[in-house]
Amino acid sequence: MQLSKTGYYADFIIYPLLILGLLGVQLAEATTWRPFGFVFLCLLGFAAWTLCEYLLHRYVLHRVPILHDMHEAHHANPSAFVGTPSWASFLMFSVGALLPLSFAIGFTYASPVTIGLMLGYFCYVVVHHVTHHWRLAPDSPLYRFKHRHARHHFAKTPGNFGVTTLFWDVVFGTSLEAGSRERRSSFLRGFGRFLG
Template sequence: MALFSLEYSKSACLIDFISYGLVISGLIIYLIFSAPFIHRFEMLVLFVLGFFASTLIEYGMHRFILHGVQPFQCWYEIHHARPTALLGTPIILSMALIAFFAFLPALLLGDLLLAIALTLGLSCAYLFFTLTHYAAHHWRAYLVVKPEKMACQPSSFSEKSLVFWCYYRVLGCNFSYGDDKR
């Protein structure tokens, strides 16, 4: 497998999950032992903010980048043409994007511990999304609503349920059970 390949082997997929788990665990341990007690509430708020901001970021990426910008649209179409193939963002790219667009700006605007807390929230949400997305495509028996029954954003509704339903309804996406593929 190439370093920037979109198609994974099972072992590479597992390595991604384990790598994110290790990074997240390391950040949690660092914060527990490094953070002064007085900053813990601020860090918790930034963690939660990062977690929920990740949902909005993922929605925006899904809706506007994966559905409208090449080459991402093509990759997304390949992903849905082959839903059980192990296709995804290379870990080196996803970690670099999180570091560049989340950690670095937070560090420049605040301090190290608060930047880590925000990045930790984003990273936890990203890992949660990635695991849930994997499950949606590979563990079909556990889904209550099958993605192919959804007329809009097939896999996302089952992955984030209420949160995604709210975003899609507010931004005008229809969850009808028709052939409308938007």
């Protein structure tokens, strides 16, 4: 979705504050502090985000007609301020993750998972911004993200749906990187075909 400049950059302020705020609530509410469990649940949330990012990009932005049209406009003008409005992503994390997880497993466990999800989303926002709006030298560590995402935009074969990681593209056989298709096992090749 086309955003104003303010709307586009809002996530760069809102999500660090939300993550810190939820961390503060977690620390204030926790009766006992288990840092290893907390970090594990945050990492689990982060990993879950990478899968959500891949699935949303592949199956929603490339297959749901109205969203596909907006996404194609982004492909046509990659330097435009295109993204998800902060209010929509906030609803996704609060109503779609934190509340149901709190009811299912309790707030103490739901909040670090949600922190991990939001941290993953924030990383996605940053990496996506860098790939479209920064000029990077080919020897820059971030250049490979830019190159990989450019292949997503301009390749004839759909692929490279992951922005923050290539992992799920390799698992599901949609990586456009040289040699990655050959490294997959026959099980994963079949599993990727099964998912479409």
